[in-house]
Amino acid sequence: xxxxxxxxxxxxxxxxxxxxxxxxxxxxxxxxxxxxxxxxxxxxxxxxxxxxxxxxxxxxxxxxxxxxxxxxxxxxxxxxxxxxxxxxxxxxxxxxxxxxxxxxxxxxxxxxx
Numbered sequence: 001x002x003x004x005x006x007x008x009x010x011x012x013x014x015x016x017x018x019x020x021x022x023x024x025x026x027x028x029x030x031x032x033x034x035x036x037x038x039x040x041x042x043x044x045x046x047x048x049x050x051x052x053x054x055x056x057x058x059x060x061x062x063x064x065x066x067x068x069x070x071x072x073x074x075x076x077x078x079x080x081x082x083x084x085x086x087x088x089x090x091x092x093x094x095x096x097x098x099x100x101x102x103x104x105x106x107x108x109x110x111x112x113x
Contacts, residue, residue: 003039006105007047014057014110023112026057030109034067036102041066069102 010031018026033039041064052058072079073089074096080089087097 003043004047006039007044008051010044010107011048011051011055011057013107014060015055017110018056018112021112024056025113026060026110027113028061028063028111029057029107030063030065032065032067032104032106032108034069034102034104036069036099037105039105065108067101067104070100071097072100073097 010029014026014029031041031044033041033044041062044064045062048057048060048062052060069082070079071082071087071089073092073094075094076089076092078089078091079100080091088095089097
């Protein structure tokens with residue numbers, strides 16, 4: 001359910017930016033979503049279809065790009081991609097890691113008329 005307010009913001013931003021560009025229709029929105037963000041593309045699509053009705057974003061195609069999680073070990077600086085929620089450094093086997101990527105959620109681009 002937390003996708004609803006986020007999708008509401010996506011629709012508002014897209015419509016506002018398209019209006020600023022004097023566009024009459026939004027054809028496509030490319031969204032970048034990190035795998036750790038907690039957002040589900042299918043839910044965003046569902047709410048987007050509902051919230052964009054009767055706007056220039058109605059019938060817009062959403063293109064989702066997933067960003068995999070990326071961690072950096074604070075002890076040995078090894079950068080890795082965790083598998084199966086194993087948040088341990090593959091080099092030194094330490095647990096002192098920070099998230100570098102994977103929490104993103106943003107509009108990368110839009111195609112408008």
